[in-house]
Amino acid sequence: MLNKQLIAEITQIARRAGAAILDIYANEADFQVEHKADTSPLTIADRTANAIICSALEALPVQYPIISEENKLQPYTERQHFTKAWLVDPLDGTKEFVKRNGDFTVNIALINKGVIELGVVYVPVYDEMYYAVKGEGAFFEKDGQVEQLQALSFGLKDAGLKVVCSRSHMNPETEAFINALDQPELVSRGSSLKFLMIAQGQAHVYPRMGPTMEWDTGAAQIVLEEAGGMVIDQSTDAPLKYNKEDLRNPFFVAYGHFAG
Incomplete structure (x- = not known):
């Protein structure tokens, strides 16, 4: 098929x-x-x-x-x-x-x-x-x-980026990422809707410096990637991989069409 x-x-x-x-x-x-x-x-x-x-x-x-x-x-x-x-x-x-x-x-x-x-x-x-x-x-x-779907193009130095955050999760690492941006606008959503907002051009970036599992991200990752975005392992700068020995994801950042 x-x-x-x-x-x-x-x-x-x-x-x-x-x-x-x-x-x-x-x-x-x-x-x-x-x-x-x-x-x-x-x-x-x-x-x-x-x-x-x-x-x-x-x-x-x-x-x-x-x-x-x-x-x-x-x-x-x-x-x-x-x-x-x-x-x-x-x-x-x-x-x-x-x-x-x-x-x-x-x-x-x-x-x-x-x-x-x-x-x-x-x-x-x-x-x-x-x-x-x-x-x-x-x-x-x-x-x-x-x-x-087409994600927005942007650079991390742009002012007023829309950063989508979890309703249920916020920690010092996430706050540090957000604080490094220029006048970010925070948008709160739950579940994989955070990825979908970026894929639809309604937000620019989603930092996730906390625990997630592969099934939390897989389907939404390819939707975002095919809309022109990416989901990047914070430690390797590579896309998230799946069916690993440990099914927990590393910390990651989901971007729209990232221009630097």
Whole structure:
């Protein structure tokens, strides 16, 4: 199955997961919030969406292993032999879901030898679909209309850059990055929506000097890259890599069309 055909299948899978999430979102009393070992929340919506996505991916004509936040993680001795694999975050922004502010997404990406080959990010509350295939551009679909995404061009010395930050995370390293800019304007969003704002030309940069996992970033990274942006490891200045032995991401900065 060609990637262009595959992306059509994946957007429909994301929509089905999103519809199930919204059914639960409408009934706050049934969120069934638990907490993982790292104290992050887990709801019935996470589990339901994960079941829908994994079942649908396993039913596709092409079969790849699935790396999901909500599945038991395969050991690296097994994962290191994966050429291609699905990377899934069935509900990115569970904290935002519990707060009922709408800033949560469904993320599905395909890894090929450590690089994201295609990605889909769906925003259920706003019925917004973002998707990209490597080398084919990034696109935004809403109300039956599709537009190609283009990130803003800028330099770090420019005044008034729009810096997108997490609603839930801020630390001294992030503050130091922001303080080095000239009159930055801060914009707060949750989940992978921070990447999407940059891909849409609504912000310039997103510094993340804190913990994230590969499934938090994979799908949104390729959308941003195909819109002309990049997501750079702060320690190596290289794009983020995937299906590593440690699935935690390094500190990174997501940029629009960076001109220096």
